[in-house]
Amino acid sequence: MEAIAKDVSVAERRTGQPQIDARAARRARxxxxxxxxxxxxxxxxxxxxxxxxxxxxxxxQQGASLINWQFVxxxxxxxxxxxxxxxxxxxxxxxxLLICVPLGMGCAIYLVEYARQGAVTTVxxxxxxxxAGVPSIILGLFGFIxxxxxxxxxxxxxxxxxxxxxxxxxxxxxxxxRVSEDALRSVPDELRxxxxxxxxxxxxxVTRVLIPAAIPALTTGVILTAGKMIGETAALLYTTGGNSxxxxxFSLNPFLPGDTLAVHLYELRAEGIVANAxxxxxxxxxxxxxxxxxxxxxxxxxxxxxxxxxxGGTSRTSRG
Amino acid sequence: MALQxxxxxxGSRERAILGPDxxxxxxxxxxxxxxxxxxxxxxxxxxxxxxxxNVSLEIPEKQVTALMGPSGCGKSxxxxxxxxxxxxxxxxxxxxSVLLGDEDIYAPKEDVVHLRQRVxxxxxxxxxxxxxxxxxxxxxxxxxxxxxxxxxRETVEQSLRSAALWDEVKDRLNQSALGLxxxxxxxxxxxxxxxxxxxxxxxxxPCSALDPIATLKIxxxxxxxxxxxxxxxxxxxxxxxxxxxxxxxxxxTGNLIEYAPTQQIFSRPQDQRTEDFITGRFG
Amino acid sequence: xxxxQIFTEIVVPLVVITVGGLYLLGGPTWRQxxxxxxxxxxxxAELIRMIPFALCxxxxxxxxxxxxLFVGGNAFQTFxxxxxxxxxxxxxxxxxxxxxxxxxxxxxxxxxxxxxxxVVISTPISVALAVFVTEVAPPWARQFMQPVLxxxxxxxxxxxxxxxxxxxxxxxxxxxxxxVGAFLYAGFGVIAAGLVLAIMILPTITSISIDAxxxxxxxxxxxxxxxxxxxxxxxxxxxxxxxxxxxxTGVILGTGRAVGETLAVAFLVGSNPNNLPIQFxxxxxxxNLQPASTITxxxxxxxxxxxxxxxxxxxxxxxxxxxxxxxxxxVAASRYVASRGxxxxxxxxxxxxxxxxxTGVASSTAAAAAVTASALPASNS
Numbered sequence: 001m002e003a004i005a006k007d008v009s010v011a012e013r014r015t016g017q018p019q020i021d022a023r024a025a026r027r028a029r030x031x032x033x034x035x036x037x038x039x040x041x042x043x044x045x046x047x048x049x050x051x052x053x054x055x056x057x058x059x060x061q062q063g064a065s066l067i068n069w070q071f072v073x074x075x076x077x078x079x080x081x082x083x084x085x086x087x088x089x090x091x092x093x094x095x096x097l098l099i100c101v102p103l104g105m106g107c108a109i110y111l112v113e114y115a116r117q118g119a120v121t122t123v124x125x126x127x128x129x130x131x132a133g134v135p136s137i138i139l140g141l142f143g144f145i146x147x148x149x150x151x152x153x154x155x156x157x158x159x160x161x162x163x164x165x166x167x168x169x170x171x172x173x174x175x176x177x178r179v180s181e182d183a184l185r186s187v188p189d190e191l192r193x194x195x196x197x198x199x200x201x202x203x204x205x206v207t208r209v210l211i212p213a214a215i216p217a218l219t220t221g222v223i224l225t226a227g228k229m230i231g232e233t234a235a236l237l238y239t240t241g242g243n244s245x246x247x248x249x250f251s252l253n254p255f256l257p258g259d260t261l262a263v264h265l266y267e268l269r270a271e272g273i274v275a276n277a278x279x280x281x282x283x284x285x286x287x288x289x290x291x292x293x294x295x296x297x298x299x300x301x302x303x304x305x306x307x308x309x310x311x312g313g314t315s316r317t318s319r320g
Numbered sequence: 321m322a323l324q325x326x327x328x329x330x331g332s333r334e335r336a337i338l339g340p341d342x343x344x345x346x347x348x349x350x351x352x353x354x355x356x357x358x359x360x361x362x363x364x365x366x367x368x369x370x371x372x373x374n375v376s377l378e379i380p381e382k383q384v385t386a387l388m389g390p391s392g393c394g395k396s397x398x399x400x401x402x403x404x405x406x407x408x409x410x411x412x413x414x415x416x417s418v419l420l421g422d423e424d425i426y427a428p429k430e431d432v433v434h435l436r437q438r439v440x441x442x443x444x445x446x447x448x449x450x451x452x453x454x455x456x457x458x459x460x461x462x463x464x465x466x467x468x469x470x471x472x473r474e475t476v477e478q479s480l481r482s483a484a485l486w487d488e489v490k491d492r493l494n495q496s497a498l499g500l501x502x503x504x505x506x507x508x509x510x511x512x513x514x515x516x517x518x519x520x521x522x523x524x525x526p527c528s529a530l531d532p533i534a535t536l537k538i539x540x541x542x543x544x545x546x547x548x549x550x551x552x553x554x555x556x557x558x559x560x561x562x563x564x565x566x567x568x569x570x571x572x573t574g575n576l577i578e579y580a581p582t583q584q585i586f587s588r589p590q591d592q593r594t595e596d597f598i599t600g601r602f603g
Numbered sequence: 604x605x606x607x608q609i610f611t612e613i614v615v616p617l618v619v620i621t622v623g624g625l626y627l628l629g630g631p632t633w634r635q636x637x638x639x640x641x642x643x644x645x646x647x648a649e650l651i652r653m654i655p656f657a658l659c660x661x662x663x664x665x666x667x668x669x670x671x672l673f674v675g676g677n678a679f680q681t682f683x684x685x686x687x688x689x690x691x692x693x694x695x696x697x698x699x700x701x702x703x704x705x706x707x708x709x710x711x712x713x714x715x716x717x718x719x720x721x722v723v724i725s726t727p728i729s730v731a732l733a734v735f736v737t738e739v740a741p742p743w744a745r746q747f748m749q750p751v752l753x754x755x756x757x758x759x760x761x762x763x764x765x766x767x768x769x770x771x772x773x774x775x776x777x778x779x780x781x782x783v784g785a786f787l788y789a790g791f792g793v794i795a796a797g798l799v800l801a802i803m804i805l806p807t808i809t810s811i812s813i814d815a816x817x818x819x820x821x822x823x824x825x826x827x828x829x830x831x832x833x834x835x836x837x838x839x840x841x842x843x844x845x846x847x848x849x850x851x852t853g854v855i856l857g858t859g860r861a862v863g864e865t866l867a868v869a870f871l872v873g874s875n876p877n878n879l880p881i882q883f884x885x886x887x888x889x890x891n892l893q894p895a896s897t898i899t900x901x902x903x904x905x906x907x908x909x910x911x912x913x914x915x916x917x918x919x920x921x922x923x924x925x926x927x928x929x930x931x932x933x934v935a936a937s938r939y940v941a942s943r944g945x946x947x948x949x950x951x952x953x954x955x956x957x958x959x960x961x962t963g964v965a966s967s968t969a970a971a972a973a974v975t976a977s978a979l980p981a982s983n984s
Contacts, residue, residue, distance in 0.1 A: 022466060023464065023466070024434075026464060026465045026466055027431060027433055027434055027464075030433065030463075030465075030833045030835075030836060031431070031433065031833060033833070033835055034833035034834055034835040034836070037834075037835040037838075038739055038834070038835075040731070041731055041732075041734060041735040041739050042735070042739070044728060044731045044732060044735065045732060045735045045736075045740070045744070045748060048728070048732065048751065048755075048805075049747075049748075049751050051802075052751055052754055052755055055758065055766055056754070058766070058769075058770070059762060059765075059766070062769075102659070103659050103662055103663070104659075105659075106655055106656045106658065106659025106660070107656070107659040107660045107662070107663045109656045109659075110653070110656035110657050110659060110660040111660065113656075114643070114645075114653050114656060114657070115643065115660075116643050116644075120660075123664060124660050124663060124664060127663050127664045127666070127667040127668075128663060129934050129938065130667055130930075130931060130934050131663070131666060131667045131670070132934075133856075133859050133863075133930040133931065133933060133934040134670060134863070134927060134930055135862070135863025135864070135865065135899060135926055135927075135930060136863065136865065137863065137865040137899050137902055137903055137923075137926075138670075138674060138863075138902075138923045138926055138927055139670065141674070141902065141906060141919070141920070141923055142669075142670050142673055142674055144906075145673055145677065146669065146673050149911075151911055152673075152676070152677070170666050170670065173663060173666060174663075177663060201648075201649065201652070202645075202649055202652070202653070203649070203652035203653070206656075224753070224757075227757045228757065230759070231757070231758070231759025231760065231761070231762070232759070233759065233760065233761045233866050234760070234865040234866050234899075234903065237903075238906060262759050262761050265761050265762075265765075266761055266866065269764075269765065269870070281765070285761075285762050285765055288759055288761075288762055289758070289762065292754065292757045292758060292759070293754075295757075296750065296753050296754055296757050297750060297754075300750075403829065405825065405828070405829065408824070408825070408828065410741075410742065433831050433832070433833055434831065436828060436829055436830065436831040437830070437831030440829065440830070441825075441829040443822055443825060443826065443829075445822060447820065447822030447823060447825065447826045448826075449823060449826065449827070449841055449845065450844075450845050450945040450946070451844070459827070459830055459832075459840070459841075460830040460831060460832075462840065463827075463830060463831060463832040463833075463836050463840065464831065498945065509826070512826075512830065513829070513830065516830060516831060
């Protein structure tokens with residue numbers, strides 16, 4: 001372009017050197033900037049990975065000494081064994097998943113398969129997103145007043161495992177709806193069409209084709225949700241209570257109070273009721289981290305295997 | 321300079337010399353007149369897939385070269401090798417050389433950024449940036465740096481005029497480019513590529529996403545642009561190749577089957593497969 | 604009269620009367636319209652079979668309603684029964700409920716400070732990480748970063764609190780005391796809390812930013828590079844601006860997490876509701892760090908001792924309602940911002956072809972949803 005040619009000559013006169021060199025220098029600078037940014041990005045990623053590994057090793061190294069079979073399965077008067085907490089953690093987890101997964105799946109089926117886009121779906125989406133944004137401490141208070149207490153029209157379950165599990169349901173429902181939606185959307189439309197073409201009505205398609213086909217994708221999401229539930233503290237402290245009965249905790253009675261590992265960890269650090277509270281707290285934290293690793297890496301890997309195994313299952317279903 | 325065992329004059333690249341007996345290349349795709357770009361034994365692999373097989377051809381300066389063939393024949397892959405867009409594709413590997421003037425663009429010291437300024441590209445789908453029309457056209461200049469506002473304005477206007485878009489958009493340069501029609505967007509993309517004054521313009525099926533009227537406009541534009549630029553255009557549309565180009569290459573499954581002046585290839589194809597393709601027997 | 608009563612005694616009857624009245628008196632058009640709306644064109648048999656699913660959806664909506672109504676229903680007694688004025692509540696600097704003083708100003712300031720600190724620290728790192736994952740990392744590194752992000756998101760907040768006490772608080776204390784040259788500060792306060800929160804919200808912002816970047820058409824990258832831009836120029840001038848609304852959505856949702864986080868902050872912030880988190884002074888280094896508190900921490904700490912019916916109890920619910928409103932605002936803002944993006948990370952119905960899976964970034968999957976901890980604003984495609 002002539003304009004540029006003109007400017008080149010102007011620039012040449014001004015700088016006393018060919019403009020073409022200036023161009024090359026600029027390109028070199030741009031290349032240098034590109035390289036610097038690339039190295040910076042790599043180092044940020046490396047640093048964060050290092051930080052994560054350091055955190056995990058730090059926690060495990062702090063508390064590993066106390067962990068043995070007796071520690072995680074027994075309880076005693078002194079309160080320095082966490083058997084009840086381990087049991088409660090899984091009890092509450094399973095109880096809330098039993099309520100939460102069908103609810104979330106049902107809602108997702110309604111959203112994905114039945115509802116027409118419009119006011120209804122907007123309201124449901126608004127509800128899930130808003131609920132997802134509610135801080136867990138508020139849900140803890142809500143769980144106390146609505147599930148545990150009987151004042152002001154609460155359900156009066158008492159400070160109990162049930163109240164805690166129901167609070168976790170409210171906390172994780174949005175996430176499970178979302179996860180189930182994704183799982184359902186990952187089912188190819190051909191399956192729906194194939195099923196409809198065979199004369200199945202919508203309900204049959206949903207229950208016999210879509211739900212089985214969505215299970216593998218759902219498993220991953222449920223495992224991650226479970227990982228979050230295990231670590232939850234703020235929502236549980238006032239709903240399941242801060243301690244467990246020393247005897248009789250090995251029971252399926254949902255109306256017993258029962259603290260989870262995470263709540264127990266808080267109690268140990270905040271109240272320090274036990275003689276060697278600090279040490280037990282460290283070991284409890286270690287247990288939590290190990291559970292996290294088991295759920296996020298171990299079970300996810302198993303779910304991956306399951307996925308592949310189920311891959312044959314879905315195609316069988318589509319023919320049936 | 322047809323069919324001479326040359327290239328020795330291009331310095332130390334004897335290895336690049338091809339004989340007529342080389343597999344896959346019946347045609348050392350030579351041309352008469354000035355050569356702008358030239359590939360020598362070009363191979364492109366996607367992983368284990370051999371997408372371009374030993375293609376050697378010359379692209380004439382300030383003319384339009386059309387590359388045609390059925391889908392999947394490798395014509396787009398070939399085009400993208402000409403400004404090293406394959407660098408972006410994970411798993412893609414290129415061997416052989418591509419000469420721009422007399423420098424090998426795949427040489428280790430080659431500055432890819434500079435290369436892409438010299439060899440511009442227009443893509444199959446219009447891909448304007450989600451910004452104003454002005455910012456789209458001036459993007460290349462901003463990236464290069466060293467232009468003041470008035471130079472940019474001037475270049476933007478010239479580029480838009482060259483792309484026959486100026487009259488349509490001069491009043492709304494600051495509006496989003498995404499508000500333009502498909503044909504206008506594609507011409508904007510051409511203007512954007514012209515703004516950095518490339519020597520070669522690669523066009524990868526630039527009209528395939530456009531309606532017939534927009535297509536016609538782009539074709540008229542190509543006709544004008546060849547006064548100043550060397551153009552290589554990939555098309556699956558035979559009529560388009562016949563209308564706009566001076567040279568035409570026919571690709572099939574990664575091989576360059578035939579390369580000749582457009583008139584010749586359409587009236588007297590040398591290869592049976594070319595003839596089949598042109599007469600519509602496959603593709 | 605509280606919110607619960609307003610809802611059950613006014614809103615619900617009003618809706619029932621309006622819809623019912625329209626159905627009975629509105630003539631065939633309205634009847635048709637309402638029926639069409641309620642049945643969505645399904646046959647009676649299909650409608651009956653769909654009841655369980657619709658019920659689940661209703662429960663989700665009810666869950667939100669009940670939360671809002673119960674929190675809101677208890678929120679106004681501070682003003683109605685305990686006669687604290689609205690202005691006194693929001694501008695008062697003394698939080699001493701047993702003494703009848705519930706001034707939440709310093710709590711709000713504390714929440715703001717901690718949140719701003721966390722977001723300001725976390726955003727650049729998160730965006731850089733997202734850019735790394737989508738634009739720079741080779742496939743193996745991408746796959747490696749996915750579980751890293753999930754583990755960061757999965758570490759329980761109470762464990763973050765412990766890590767903060769043991770690793771971050773001493774660091775902050777050391778740095779400040781080194782600056783001053785004397786031992787003045789134990790390290791508990793907004794800086795430590797903000798630093799730990801920054802790590803906690805990092806997975807949220809990062810994974811939403813990854814989704815936003817992965818949703819950009821490949822053509823943008825190609826166009827920019829074909830014009831002779833370097834990768835960094837492409838990122839800075841094209842990709843980041845084009846995905847800005849998605850990234851901003853992530854920042855807002857991260858803000859929401861930071862505002863609502865309780866336990867980690869409770870361990871680190873010092874839990875003193877009557878201090879400003881940072882006080883500016885005339886002597887070097889011109890600021891004092893001191894233990895402070897936030898809305899969530901004060902709710903959490905006070906609820907232990909509060910007896911129903913006391914001012915303490917009522918004030919906690921008022922604080923909760925304020926927090927609820929803030930989180931609603933943030934969700935609404937994130938929805939608004941997400942809806943303005945030119946390229947959306949939607950999950951479209953035609954399944955099996957997801958953009959992010961095409962680019963090899965395992966995201967917008969269940970995993971990413973879990974990482975973000977809050978459902979992404981799924982736009983109605």
